[in-house]
Amino acid sequence: METANAPWPKSLWAAVTPAGPDLPELKGSVEADVVVIGAGFTGLSTALHLREQGIDVAVVEAVEPGWGASGRNNGQVIPTLSRPDPEDIIKRHGAAGERLVGLIRDSASILFDLVRRYQIQAEAEQSGWVQPVHSPGRIKIAERRVRQWSKQGAPVELLSSDEMRTMLGSSAWYGGFWNKSGGHINPLALARGLAHVVLQQGGRIYARSPVDSYEREGDRWIVRTAQGQISARALVVASNAYTGEFSKQLSPGIASEVMPVLSWQMATQPLSEQARRVIIPGRQAVSDTHGELYFMRYDARNRLVTGGNVVGFGDKTERL
Ligand SMILES: Cc1cc2nc3c(=O)[nH]c(=O)nc-3n(C[C@H](O)[C@H](O)[C@H](O)COP(=O)(O)OP(=O)(O)OC[C@H]3O[C@@H](n4cnc5c(N)ncnc54)[C@H](O)[C@@H]3O)c2cc1C
Structure with a gap:
């Protein structure tokens, strides 16, 4: 041992x-x-x-x-799963799937309520979670998610590329999926x-x-x-x-079921108020549709904490 x-x-x-x-x-x-x-x-x-x-x-x-x-x-509070959407889960698991979907829908609020109830000093910000779309073909993912989660009563919205530019301060994305109950904490x-x-x-x-x-x-x-x-x-x-x-x-x-996946994170110096007025002014947690995930959020001291994963083959250290 x-x-x-x-x-x-x-x-x-x-x-x-x-x-x-x-x-x-x-x-x-x-x-x-x-x-x-x-x-x-x-x-x-x-x-x-x-x-x-x-x-x-x-x-x-x-x-x-x-x-x-x-x-x-990265401390992102994300009230959705990365792959299966509500209809897949319910189709596969029936009544248990419906309960799971309800739990996922409410998961961020359950966490933020718990933090408030016990006054946990976790630097919690329920500022929303957004999934920007990184290629035009993937806008269908955002549309499907908004449609399915709306039906489940989740506070979600589809964002156009213009709205995403305003929300994130970058024109790198083609629109996206916004869930207002998410946010971030210091994990x-x-x-x-x-x-x-x-x-x-x-x-x-x-x-x-x-x-x-x-x-x-x-x-x-x-x-x-x-x-x-x-x-x-x-x-x-x-x-x-x-x-x-x-x-x-x-x-x-x-x-024996554990498989290593490399992941990286880095933090900037605290950003100025001027920069923060442009870059994610609403302080949402952000993780995009890349298979290797590009994610970012502010911490309580206004550092932008960003990162991603390295999935698949090739020289992983080089890619990291
Ligand atoms: C880089 C990275 C970024 C991530 N970002 C996010 C994010 O933004 N949002 C999100 O929701 N999730 C994120 N995740 C996933 C999230 O961190 C995990 O799903 C979650 O922390 C798992 O919690 P856990 O309690 O199951 O496991 P862990 O936090 O790993 O806890 C397991 C514990 O078991 C203990 N343990 C192990 N063996 C023994 C033993 N023999 N005896 C006693 N204790 C033992 C360990 O010491 C450890 O403390 C991320 C994960 C990584 C790696």
């Missing part, structure tokens, strides 16, 4: 975000109704919603809350804020405690770390792409 001393990756978010809560390591044997492995958005949100139902929950994290993807992403601040709220609500979080393995014993799950163990009625594995990182035997079936 790896040690828990994984370095905190250097990033804008790590530089500007106040420290998270002081957390104990897992030592000895403890019990809970539910044990959650991983303190990213998935694990922390699960723990918070369980606490809201009065369920006793313990989260075990290999490093610290937000150390994984949740503390390193590491959200993860650390969620950790504070889980504790305030009576949940437990153990940090610097990589889970080595879990197994079923009778009607309980036993989760083991180097120095302790948790026995629980139910188990949630929320270790994401890091599933094989700290322990090869944690969940080989999940770890």
Whole structure:
């Protein structure tokens, strides 16, 4: 098993975000109704919603809350999926698909409401999310999305190329899809804020405690770390792409499904008020229709934080 001393990756978010809560390591044997492995958005949100139902929950994290993807992403709050549209989802999954579409439609508002309700200092801005179209042929994607999400009652609008130029300050795009309920947050601040709220609500979080393995014993799950163990009625594995990182035997079936995709992000110096009057004056979060995604948003200090992915073949380092 790896040690828990994984370095905190250097990033804008790590530089500007106040420290998270002081957390104990897992030592000895403890019990809970539910044990959650991983303190990213998935694990922390699960723990918070369980606490809201009065369920006793313990989260075990290999490093610290937000150390994984949740503390390193672009912080765009996007109330849609990248590929399937509502009709595809409902056609394939029936009533469950309808519930999923409703959840996706409301997802941004659920998050912003939660941030307001618990007063999480996550630099949240519900300024909308926009998907500009990067080639004339893809305007059909925006038209289809606006048509389908409108039918579902989502606050969406189709933008012409002129409207997109005014919204973004660039004529690089051919129009696009605007969802007014989206926006952006500081992702590491959200993860650390969620950790504070889980504790305030009576949940437990153990940090610097990589889970080595879990197994079923009778009607309980036993989760083991180097120095302790948790026995629980139910188990949630929320270790994401890091599933094989700290322990090869944690969940080989999940770890074998993980495929590396390179991604880059960079931030400008804070932009002047004059520049901000032209470049995305409405401060929307933006991610366009490129397969490799070009995305950008302002942070709370008016830096433009932008990035993309490197998908497919060729010299990835060169392309990065
Ligand atoms: C560069 C980039 C940009 C992105 N931009 C956006 C965006 O703008 N908007 C958006 O919605 N999504 C974005 N995403 C996706 C988003 O970040 C993830 O979907 C989300 O953070 C996943 O949360 P999670 O809790 O499932 O996983 P993670 O945040 O990765 O958390 C998993 C946790 O499990 C812990 N763990 C792993 N193994 C163990 C173990 N053995 N024992 C204990 N703990 C363990 C890890 O330490 C980690 O903290 C982006 C992702 C990347 C990489």
